[in-house]
Amino acid sequence: MPRPEDLRPVDTAGPVGTAGYRPAGPVLVAAGPAERVEREDTAAVGAGLDALERTTDTRPPAWRRFLSGAYPPVIALVVLLGLWQVAYTQRWKPEYVLPSPASVWDTFAGMVSDGSAFSVIWTSVSRGLVGFAASIVLGTVVGLLLFRFRWLRASVGPLLTGLQSLPSVSWVPMAVLWFGLTDGAIYAVVLLGAVPSIANGLISGMDQVPPLLTRVGRVLGLGPVGLMKDVLVPAALPGYLAGLRQGWAFSWRSLMAAELIATSSKLGLGLGQLMDQGRSLGDPPTMYTALVLIFLVGIGIELLFFRPVERHILRVRGLAPAT
Amino acid sequence: MTVTLQDDSAAAPSPDDDPRVVPPLPVRPLGAAGVQIDGVSKVFRGPGGSTVHALDSIDLTVAPGEFVCLLGASGCGKSTLLNLVAGLDRPTSGTVRVSGRPALMFQEAALFPWLTAGGNISLALKRAGVARRDRPARVAELLALVRLSGTADRRVHELSGGQRQRVALARALAQGGQVLLMDEPFAALDAITRDVLHDELTRVWKDTGRSVVFVTHNVREAVRLGQRVVLLSSRPGRVVGEWPVRIQGPRTIEHTEVSALAAQITVRLREEIASHAEA
Numbered sequence: 001m002p003r004p005e006d007l008r009p010v011d012t013a014g015p016v017g018t019a020g021y022r023p024a025g026p027v028l029v030a031a032g033p034a035e036r037v038e039r040e041d042t043a044a045v046g047a048g049l050d051a052l053e054r055t056t057d058t059r060p061p062a063w064r065r066f067l068s069g070a071y072p073p074v075i076a077l078v079v080l081l082g083l084w085q086v087a088y089t090q091r092w093k094p095e096y097v098l099p100s101p102a103s104v105w106d107t108f109a110g111m112v113s114d115g116s117a118f119s120v121i122w123t124s125v126s127r128g129l130v131g132f133a134a135s136i137v138l139g140t141v142v143g144l145l146l147f148r149f150r151w152l153r154a155s156v157g158p159l160l161t162g163l164q165s166l167p168s169v170s171w172v173p174m175a176v177l178w179f180g181l182t183d184g185a186i187y188a189v190v191l192l193g194a195v196p197s198i199a200n201g202l203i204s205g206m207d208q209v210p211p212l213l214t215r216v217g218r219v220l221g222l223g224p225v226g227l228m229k230d231v232l233v234p235a236a237l238p239g240y241l242a243g244l245r246q247g248w249a250f251s252w253r254s255l256m257a258a259e260l261i262a263t264s265s266k267l268g269l270g271l272g273q274l275m276d277q278g279r280s281l282g283d284p285p286t287m288y289t290a291l292v293l294i295f296l297v298g299i300g301i302e303l304l305f306f307r308p309v310e311r312h313i314l315r316v317r318g319l320a321p322a323t
Numbered sequence: 324m325t326v327t328l329q330d331d332s333a334a335a336p337s338p339d340d341d342p343r344v345v346p347p348l349p350v351r352p353l354g355a356a357g358v359q360i361d362g363v364s365k366v367f368r369g370p371g372g373s374t375v376h377a378l379d380s381i382d383l384t385v386a387p388g389e390f391v392c393l394l395g396a397s398g399c400g401k402s403t404l405l406n407l408v409a410g411l412d413r414p415t416s417g418t419v420r421v422s423g424r425p426a427l428m429f430q431e432a433a434l435f436p437w438l439t440a441g442g443n444i445s446l447a448l449k450r451a452g453v454a455r456r457d458r459p460a461r462v463a464e465l466l467a468l469v470r471l472s473g474t475a476d477r478r479v480h481e482l483s484g485g486q487r488q489r490v491a492l493a494r495a496l497a498q499g500g501q502v503l504l505m506d507e508p509f510a511a512l513d514a515i516t517r518d519v520l521h522d523e524l525t526r527v528w529k530d531t532g533r534s535v536v537f538v539t540h541n542v543r544e545a546v547r548l549g550q551r552v553v554l555l556s557s558r559p560g561r562v563v564g565e566w567p568v569r570i571q572g573p574r575t576i577e578h579t580e581v582s583a584l585a586a587q588i589t590v591r592l593r594e595e596i597a598s599h600a601e602a
Contacts, residue, residue, distance in 0.1 A: 039522060039573060039575065042519055042522040042523070042526075043470060045515070045518075045519050046470055046485075046519045046523065047470075049483065049485060049515065049516055049519060050483060050485075050486060053483030053485075053486070054483075212429060212431060212433045213433060213435065215411060215427075215429075215433075216427075216429075216433045216435075218411060219409055219411070219425075219426065219427045219498075220446065220447055220450045220498065221424055221450045221451075221498075222450065226450075230446060231435070234435065234437045234438075235435070235437065237437065313437075316436075316437060316478060317436040317437060317478075317479075317480065318436065318478060318479070318480025318481070
């Protein structure tokens with residue numbers, strides 16, 4: 001609390017005139033001697049407030065977080081394998097239905113060591129990635145257009161939402177009808193599965209942008225395009241990412257369905273085809289191996305791509321959970 | 324350059340042809356008004372043909388470098404008036420003349436959470452036409468001005484409420500306009516932080532020579548900050564009183580002269596609010 005004798009007189013009556021007035025451009029600090037307009041301790045009080053408000057990162061180190069995150073699923077997996085082994089030794093099902101974990105492991109290890117597992121995975125994953133990349137482009141464009149033009153949204157929006165709830169497997173016969181047994185048919189199914197999710201994720205993300213941020217954008221002088229690029233899309237990123245994730249899940253599932261149904265020697269051997277091959281050759285360990293590989297790819301994409309990206313996006317905004 | 328907004332009720336204007344989307348200002352002669360509001364009225368039409376007269380023939384001139392506080396109870400159209408000056412809305416009648424694009428601050432800092440503190444300021448600089456290579460230095464300069472040096476890389480959520488408002492102030496200054504509009508910017512802060520920011524705002528205003536239009540419902544805050552306090556009535560908003568603040572020396576909110584004038588203005592404000600009880 002300043003006493004009157006601490007305060008030095010400054011004339012604040014009437015307009016201050018032209019001190020520091022710069023007509024154009026963001027030049028800030030006026031030339032000339034600075035006059036004291038604040039209390040002596042203002043800077044110190046401000047710094048004290050800042051220091052008191054400072055938060056510290058209380059997260060445990062990365063390796064500890066990794067370990068504490070990795071333990072529970074590993075335990076669950078071990079329990080699952082144990083149950084499988086018990087089911088096998090008790091002969092609950094004949095061996096051609098439920099092979100032993102060891103025989104599946106042999107097939108799996110064999111495919112990994114001769115490299116055929118990777119070529120099968122790559123055939124499927126490359127299809128998935130190409131289809132998904134195309135879906136991102138298409139879904140983003142569709143989402144932006146639908147957000148920008150109300151009439152388009154009113155007409156096409158419900159259709160898109162309807163498509164989203166349509167199981168994309170049901171596109172497989174259509175796609176084969178249109179494109180024959182080609183990669184084109186597989187890509188068509190992947191696109192039809194992913195595009196609606198991605199577009200809807202982007203739209204709902206932009207719908208949820210606080211109006212205040214849009215106002216700030218307009219005050220900053222952003223036009224419709226700038227507003228979209230600098231405010232709406234970055235603000236919608238969490239919703240957009242949720243759409244991408246769902247889009248990937250849909251396209252991966254529809255890809256597997258397409259590979260299972262569209263099996264042809266003209267198409268490369270993907271995971272779905274591998275499983276179908278195992279079925280037609282009466283080779284359960286191959287079928288189970290294909291299932292494990294499909295599962296591993298799903299987990300891998302989630303852990304290597306979506307999880308880190310999501311964590312980053314949320315942490316930057318202060319939305320991530322503490323762990 | 325002066326941007327003139329007039330009501331063109333014939334054709335509803337779309338946001339696309341907003342005449343305020345203009346490049347940074349050319350030189351404007353000194354002595355001209357920072358903000359000139361002539362006979363501005365604003366009528367909102369509600370559902371079922373009901374109308375709300377938010378503002379009624381407001382005349383207000385803010386000189387370059389002047390600090391004016393707009394005071395009023397709720398429903399006096401303070402925020403509507405700022406929106407009109409900021410170009411976010413158009414008056415039903417009358418004209419608003421502003422030298423250049425005004426900056427607008429809100430009760431919330433409304434920083435973009437996906438950008439750092441420096442990134443928020445940098446975006447405003449980009450829109451003001453500052454070249455990319457000049458922006459980091461300008462960001463540092465602006466952060467130093469609001470006493471936040473070294474926080475350029477901090478995320479918005481890592482800043483306290485007071486720090487966020489200071490970054491918002493730096494962003495508003497980065498826009499380069501000569502007019503700073505503030506819509507109860509300190510209302511959500513605790514008393515000590517608000518006190519510090521009063522000092523900071525006064526210092527920054529003196530340093531930069533901006534015209535400030537500061538809206539508040541806090542009478543003492545208005546007297547603490549303004550060179551002139553303008554009282555608006557409620558529904559419709561009209562200018563019903565005006566007080567020059569002639570207090571020598573640095574003011575604080577506890578200053579006896581501040582309290583005395585605030586008490587005087589409060590009497591008038593209470594009369595104005597009480598007059599609505601009869602209806």
